[in-house]
Amino acid sequence: MSQENEIFLKENFLLQTPLAIKLYYEYAAPQPIIDYHSHLSPFEIATDRKFENMTRIWLSEDHYKWRAMRTVGVNERFITGEASDEEKFHAWARTVPQTIRNPLFHWTYLELKNSFGITEYLNPDSASRIYAKGNELLSGAGHTARKFLEKYNVVYLCSTDDPCDDLHYHHQIKADSSFNVGVAPSFRPDKSFAIHDATSFMAYVGKLSSVSGIDIKDIDGLMAALESRIEHFAKAGCRISDHGLSQVPLNRPFTSALASEFASFLSSGGGTPYSDPEAFAFHVLQSLCKSYHKHGWIQQFHLGAIRNNNARLKAKLGADAGFDSIGDYAQAERLSALLNSLDASDQLTKTIIYNNNPADNALFASMCGNFNDGSVKGKVQFGPAWWFLDQKNGMEEHLNILSDIGILSAFVGMITDSRSLLSFSRHEYFRRILCNTLANDMHEGIIPNDEKWIGGMIANICYYNAKEYLGL
Numbered sequence: 001m002s003q004e005n006e007i008f009l010k011e012n013f014l015l016q017t018p019l020a021i022k023l024y025y026e027y028a029a030p031q032p033i034i035d036y037h038s039h040l041s042p043f044e045i046a047t048d049r050k051f052e053n054m055t056r057i058w059l060s061e062d063h064y065k066w067r068a069m070r071t072v073g074v075n076e077r078f079i080t081g082e083a084s085d086e087e088k089f090h091a092w093a094r095t096v097p098q099t100i101r102n103p104l105f106h107w108t109y110l111e112l113k114n115s116f117g118i119t120e121y122l123n124p125d126s127a128s129r130i131y132a133k134g135n136e137l138l139s140g141a142g143h144t145a146r147k148f149l150e151k152y153n154v155v156y157l158c159s160t161d162d163p164c165d166d167l168h169y170h171h172q173i174k175a176d177s178s179f180n181v182g183v184a185p186s187f188r189p190d191k192s193f194a195i196h197d198a199t200s201f202m203a204y205v206g207k208l209s210s211v212s213g214i215d216i217k218d219i220d221g222l223m224a225a226l227e228s229r230i231e232h233f234a235k236a237g238c239r240i241s242d243h244g245l246s247q248v249p250l251n252r253p254f255t256s257a258l259a260s261e262f263a264s265f266l267s268s269g270g271g272t273p274y275s276d277p278e279a280f281a282f283h284v285l286q287s288l289c290k291s292y293h294k295h296g297w298i299q300q301f302h303l304g305a306i307r308n309n310n311a312r313l314k315a316k317l318g319a320d321a322g323f324d325s326i327g328d329y330a331q332a333e334r335l336s337a338l339l340n341s342l343d344a345s346d347q348l349t350k351t352i353i354y355n356n357n358p359a360d361n362a363l364f365a366s367m368c369g370n371f372n373d374g375s376v377k378g379k380v381q382f383g384p385a386w387w388f389l390d391q392k393n394g395m396e397e398h399l400n401i402l403s404d405i406g407i408l409s410a411f412v413g414m415i416t417d418s419r420s421l422l423s424f425s426r427h428e429y430f431r432r433i434l435c436n437t438l439a440n441d442m443h444e445g446i447i448p449n450d451e452k453w454i455g456g457m458i459a460n461i462c463y464y465n466a467k468e469y470l471g472l
Helices: 018-028 042-046 054-058 063-071 085-099 103-116 127-138 145-151 168-175 198-212 219-235 256-267 277-295 311-317 332-344 358-370 392-405 425-443 451-470
Strands: 033-035 154-158 182-184 240-245 298-303 350-355 380-382
Touching: 018 425, 018 451, 033 451, 042 145, 042 168, 054 085, 054 127, 063 085, 063 103, 085 103, 085 127, 103 127, 103 145, 103 425, 145 154, 168 182, 198 219, 198 256, 219 256, 219 277, 240 277, 256 277, 277 298, 277 332, 332 358, 350 358, 358 380, 358 392, 380 392, 392 425, 425 451
Parallel strands: 033 154, 154 182, 240 298, 298 350, 350 380
Antiparallel strands: none
16 A cells, blocks of 8 residues: 555544544543444344445445435446446445545545555545455454444444334344344334325235234224334333434324224225324324333434435335435424423423434424423433534534533434444544534633543543433
């Protein structure tokens, strides 16, 4: 490797002062990783998957990279199409130099360095060499799915799982005493109240009925089936739920007439559109939230994405292929109505809310303070910068607004929200930004220049707050 091709990410990347360096290496870097929201495959962890090559582990599930490749003119054949894995890797190598100032540029080199010890630029000249080096390491025993988790010092992570999942691989992981990383499911019931799409909803109800053993003929049957799945998840160690919504459903009364209509809707196979899908969705969601409280779970709400914008390519490639974006939905009143309805009956559990639209940062940060009641530290959390916001500017703005409106010291820290085992470098990215931000404040006299005080706060944000919040 030539010196000219050695990557710019040196030891003190993003750390602009000696104090930032000290805070990072003494208080942030040593902390284990708790990743309470990811889309990692329990199957790959349970079977300790050995990946065939760099493309399979790095590119095959990463729609961030797919979007970038499409933008610079890479044909779909080299992204999700029939090209060979090596051809796809070379297409990504041609793309990387063009991603300057996009977080993908930083993430690429953090992932190569931390996962494979590769410290040179990925470009057309180095692609074959890096592909061969990575493949060689992947063929050995030190770069399997579990070894990557250990390499990144992950101690606990949550996958994202449908209520109908049997959780077989979670049980398999839990039963293996030789593996010390906690892997728990999270309960993602979005399909159970998406009645606006009658065909998909009816298919889902049939599946839910089958796995629960409950014949779903009315609203009571639906909620009984979902409750049985919550209990099934709880036995597998689940302690957190998740919801991916454009916005919280409207709080409209679910009347006896609407309940009767739902029974008729089911008996007709969904042949007639349901008259008030918002009232139905709110009722189911609110009922689920009360069950989470009963079980002592945390609930998460990821709000504001507009999904599958490109109908032509969705039909060709399916969902989650890189065609989602930031939506401009109204959030405040709907979110407030849900949280308030739960708080009114003292059934509001620990809650993390995430916004996809940066215009909603202050809105979400202020909403949390309405429902923190002193019963739990940071009971309602302004979740970490998510999706389109989990980059340097987005993280800095999130930290600043959380500090201005909420309490930064109670924050439960970063997540990956990723399908890639290499994405844990995002925790390092966040930790460096956090330490640099606080060090700058210390230098400027905005906060006390007390290393142990601020260092302890950093350690809490990186690890201990999440540990306490999840009850680990």
